[in-house]
Amino acid sequence: MIKDLFLNFSLFIFFLFGFHRLQNILRQKLPNKFQIVVGMIHGIFGIILILFGIHVFEINILDFRQLAIISAAYFGGFRAAIITGMIIVAFRLSYFGINEGSIFAFITISINVIVSGFISKLVKNYWFKWIYMILCVMILSSSFFFYQHIKYSHQLFPIMPICESFILMGGLFIAVFISFLNRNEEIKLALKESEERYRSLIETSPDGIFVHKNGIIMLANEKAGTLLGTEKSKDLIGLNIFHLLDPNLKSKSFDSFEIFSHFRDTIVQKDNNYTRLDGKAVDLSFSESNIIYETKEATMVVFRDISEQKNTERKLQQANKLLHQLSISDGLTGIPNRRYFEEMYKLKWEEAQASQKPLSLIIFDIDFFKKFNDSYGHLEGDKCLKIVANTVSKTLDITSDFCARFGGEEFIGICDTDEKGACIIAEKIRKSVLDLKLPNMNSGVNQFVTISIGVMSLVPNLSIKMEDAVDYADKALYTAKLNGRNQVHFYHIDNEIFI
Known part of the structure; x- marks a missing residue:
């Protein structure tokens, strides 16, 4: 008997599992006839339960058709319960004939239909609804056994306790089972809605978005296809993201990807140069974050074209570089100006102080340059300054030395050498200017342009200030002029050395 009840109950569970999955389709396809269809399906299943029922007495069958009625009431309401009850009663009467058992079945089914129908409609709480309907079935089942006991002296035990236990436990199990299916369905629906919502957001996003697993693109929106040079986003599906990278960046980007993969909660933002699928190079700014896609770990990449921004930045950098160059260059001669000299002088002074290596200053100016301007004009004077500045710069070009216009016709240089090396360089500068053979007939020193040079090394x-060193070199220059010009004079703190 218990084995047969388990079979009957198993059929009912199998039916509920299938119907629960079917009900959503029925609601969509037959919204106006849903209750009728629910009632008919449960009624047909009630017939199956009767066929697998257990003969407990001569003309009486025990099965779970009453649970089929409360299931119909739960899913389809009062109307569905009525239709299920009518089908079960009609089959019971036609199959077993009109007898006492059929009449009693008709009465209990009718009561169950009415009570379950009202309960499903009036009781809102899920668990109370099921408990009330199960208690109704238990009361009806108990009345059947008491009736048989009173009229035919059939024993109540052990059949009645077993049957009632199956109804109670089976009903509660069905309630839990349906609750689980409902919850599972809600989760699936929520996930589907969430996925649709995210898909909608992705598709309407002004940025390119794609999702990849281990570098293989699984999902991409239309904007991603446009930015990466495809006609349709589906052309990106299956591509390896590293095929889109500039070849020079692949190794570095792969290492970055490996690091990113080990830190799943990070969000990385980068700018990279990509080669589009149509061959065009493009600058992209992108951020990537780890997500769960189709129940597996994946990476979502959001990116936008910043080529125009990058071009603007490059132009701005070039403009800033040019502006900086102009700010440190002398407008006439093109060599560094006094401002840049002061910056470099401070830097070289600190480096020499830290390394305790010698540093030399060379100051020179053109002899009697005022007479040159008076004789040849200011335009020729400017030209002379340019030629001298260019010549000195070329003379110092083979070393780490540095020369700047100090003011007027005066120039200053910095050399990373001792006094001997500085004097050699200074003499080389003096001769290179003289060898230009620029006419200066009225200088009174030489028929050609000459320079006087002061050197300090x-x-x-900490006992010497930067400004003092410049002053010493300037004093050496002054001495060179007093001694007849067109010469190099070295200034020493303790004594003076002439060349």
Whole structure:
């Protein structure tokens, strides 16, 4: 008997599982006839339960058709319960004939239909609804056994306790089972809605978005296809993201991807150059974050074209570089100006002080340049300054030395050498200017343009100020002029050395 009840109950569980999946389709396809269809399906299943029922007495069958009625009431309401009850009663009467068992079945089914129908309609709480309907079935089932006991002296035990236990436990199990299916369906629906919502957001996003697993693109929106040079986004599906990278960036980007993969909660933002599928190079700014896609770990990449921004930045950098160059260059001669000299002088002074290496200053100016301007004009004077500045710069070009216009016809240079090396360089500069053979007939020194040079060399320390070193070199220049010009004079703190 218990084995047969388990079979009957198993059929009912199998039916509920299938119907629960079917009900959503029925609601969509037959919204106006849903209750009728629910009632008919449960009624047909009630017939199956009767066929697999258990003969407990001569003309009485025990099965779970009453649970089929409350299931119909739960899913389809009062109308569905009525239709299920009518089908079950009609089959019971036609199959077993009109007898006492059929009449009693008709009465209990009718009561169950009415009570379950009202309960499903009036009781809102899920669990109370099922408990009330199950108690109704248990009361009806108990009345059947008491009736048989009173009229035919049939024993109540053990059949009645077993049957009632199956109804109670089976009903509660069905309630839990349906609750689980409902919850599962709600989760699936929520996930589907969430996925649709995210898909909609992705598709309407002004940025390109794609999702990849281990570098293989699984999902992409239309904007991603446009930015990466495809006619349709589906052309990106299956591509390896590293095929889109500039070849020079592949190794570095792969290492970055490996690091990113080990830190799943990070969001990385980068700018990279990509080669579109149509061959065009494009600058993209992108951010990537880890997500769950189709129940597996994946990476979502959001990116936009910043080529125009990058071009603007490059132009701005070039403009800033040019502006900086102009700010440190002398407008006439093109060599560094005094401002840049002061910056470089401070830097070289600190380096020499830290390394305790010698640093030399060379100051020179053109002899009697005022007479040159008076004789040949200011335009020729400017031209002379340019030629001299260019010549000196070329003379110093083979070293790490540095020369700038200090003011007027005066120039200053910095050399990373000692006094001997500085004097050699200074003499070389003097001769290179003289060898230009620029006419200066009224200078009184030479028929050609000449320069006078003052040199100062020292190892910077805390007892000497930067300004003092410049002053010493300037004093050496002044001495060179007093001694007849067109010469190099070296200034030493303790004594003076002439060349």
